[in-house]
Amino acid sequence: MFEKILIANRGEIALRIIRTCREMGIQTVAVFSTADADSLHVRFADEAVCIGPAPSSDSYLNIPRLMAACEITNADAIHPGYGFLAENADFAEICGEYGIKFIGPTPEHIKRMGDKITAKATMIAASVPVVPGSDGLLTDVEEGKRIADKIGYPVILKATAGGGGKGMREVWQEEDFENQWNMARNEAMASFGNDGMYIEKFVEEPRHIEFQIAGDQFGNVCHLSERECSIQRRHQKLVEESPSPFMTDELREEMGQAAILAGKAINYEGVGTVEFLVDKHRNFYFMEMNTRIQVEHPVTEEVIDHDLIKEQIKIAAGIPISGENYLPKVHAIECRINAEDVYKGFRPSPGTITSLHTAKGHGVRVDTHVYAGYSISPYYDSLIAKLICRARTREECITKMERALEEFIVEGVKTTIPFHKKLMKDEKFRSGDFHTGFLNDFDMGESEK
Numbered sequence: 001m002f003e004k005i006l007i008a009n010r011g012e013i014a015l016r017i018i019r020t021c022r023e024m025g026i027q028t029v030a031v032f033s034t035a036d037a038d039s040l041h042v043r044f045a046d047e048a049v050c051i052g053p054a055p056s057s058d059s060y061l062n063i064p065r066l067m068a069a070c071e072i073t074n075a076d077a078i079h080p081g082y083g084f085l086a087e088n089a090d091f092a093e094i095c096g097e098y099g100i101k102f103i104g105p106t107p108e109h110i111k112r113m114g115d116k117i118t119a120k121a122t123m124i125a126a127s128v129p130v131v132p133g134s135d136g137l138l139t140d141v142e143e144g145k146r147i148a149d150k151i152g153y154p155v156i157l158k159a160t161a162g163g164g165g166k167g168m169r170e171v172w173q174e175e176d177f178e179n180q181w182n183m184a185r186n187e188a189m190a191s192f193g194n195d196g197m198y199i200e201k202f203v204e205e206p207r208h209i210e211f212q213i214a215g216d217q218f219g220n221v222c223h224l225s226e227r228e229c230s231i232q233r234r235h236q237k238l239v240e241e242s243p244s245p246f247m248t249d250e251l252r253e254e255m256g257q258a259a260i261l262a263g264k265a266i267n268y269e270g271v272g273t274v275e276f277l278v279d280k281h282r283n284f285y286f287m288e289m290n291t292r293i294q295v296e297h298p299v300t301e302e303v304i305d306h307d308l309i310k311e312q313i314k315i316a317a318g319i320p321i322s323g324e325n326y327l328p329k330v331h332a333i334e335c336r337i338n339a340e341d342v343y344k345g346f347r348p349s350p351g352t353i354t355s356l357h358t359a360k361g362h363g364v365r366v367d368t369h370v371y372a373g374y375s376i377s378p379y380y381d382s383l384i385a386k387l388i389c390r391a392r393t394r395e396e397c398i399t400k401m402e403r404a405l406e407e408f409i410v411e412g413v414k415t416t417i418p419f420h421k422k423l424m425k426d427e428k429f430r431s432g433d434f435h436t437g438f439l440n441d442f443d444m445g446e447s448e449k
């Protein structure tokens with residue numbers, strides 16, 4: 001087992017990783033920017049190293065500084081968390097060259113799944129269902145139009161370097177094709193420095209359902225059930241739950257086997273997520289694979305009663321997994337509490353938290369790095385807490401979440417709590433009748449105060 005893990009991250013996930021390390025008897029090293037000098041991950045780690053000023057490019061994204069922190073503290077492994085360098089193949093490779101274990105998949109896995117056309121081709125070869133479309137990179141706009149004509153409108157143009165919705169455009173009729181093609185390519189070039197595009201049939205009103213998987217160094221791959229992530233706004237997830245209200249035992253079996261095939265096809269090592277689009281007829285299609293621990297991992301931890309960070313560390317240390325799949329035993333919902341003003345288009349609301357009372361009680365979990373007096377920096381993401389509730393049934397879980405949201409008090413900054421309160425009362429949400437477009441026509445109304 002590792003003796004000392006350096007956590008190349010900040011915020012709630014850094015704290016989350018430190019907690020598991022302590023339970024496993026592993027020493028921890030926090031790294032921090034000058035903006036995070038008063039953060040809890042700095043105080044709770046065994047050692048802490050300042051790696052630079054507030055901008056991420058000079059601190060949490062700066063590979064030489066991270067490697068230097070590793071060297072001076074003698075850490076034998078790095079946990080990247082999510083975001084920052086978690087899916088950076090160069091970083092994973094450099095860790096290997098320095099003899100530091102990167103707690104995550106290999107650089108090859110990261111590269112293969114990071115390029116969306118390569119990922120899709122891998123899934124086709126492994127017999128995982130994908131959305132019909134171009135076989136690979138489109139060579140020009142004429143080829144794109146020809147394929148669109150063949151598969152039928154509407155279609156969607158996607159950047160091979162994309163993900164999370166950037167460089168993506170729907171096309172509903174041929175006369176719009178060229179315009180959308182140019183827009184998508186320009187956006188992809190500006191965002192990723194790569195304007196390679198592919199095309200797919202547009203799946204209307206899909207749900208986003210993802211499967212958690214785990215693979216070890218001995219070729220075993222299992223699934224840990226699904227998370228429903230359709231409640232999102234502009235590709236930012238706001239609420240995740242497990243099991244999906246749309247799931248059936250048969251569909252879980254089928255999608256779970258497809259997720260395992262996806263993992264086995266690349267000999268996947270570590271925990272990962274296979275994202276699917278699911279249409280209203282319950283047809284499902286591979287969308288992307290994430291090679292990191294995700295923000296919403298606690299939902300899975302609560303329904304299968306396992307520590308996913310611990311699993312990640314054990315896999316990286318060469319301990320085999322059991323190989324069995326895990327099915328949800330209870331229901332869990334996560335609400336992301338962000339420092340945002342939901343009445344002003346969810347715009348960031350950085351500042352100092354003057355007073356804080358988090359929710360507590362049976363079946364309530366709060367993953368957070370904030371406290372009264374903490375200042376939310378405009379330099380980083382706006383996530384301030386994850387409120388996770390668990391109960392026997394979805395209905396009880398929603399009731400518990402409403403109770404927990406009522407007692408969750410944050411003063412000094414605006415938060416997404418009013419949004420979650422409103423969502424929990426929504427009839428469509430309560431009946432499980434929603435898809436990824438749900439929040440497009442969700443009206444927040446007026447602020448109560």
Ligand code: MV4
Pocket residue numbers: 131156163164165200201202203204206207208230232235277287288436437
């Ligand atoms: C799609 C789609 C419909 N049809 N592909 C959005 C992010 C990127 N990962 C893929 N995405 C989509 N791909 C086809 N062929 C609709 C989306 C999509 C979406 C997917 C998941 C969650 C939220 C979404 C919001 C808008 C569009």
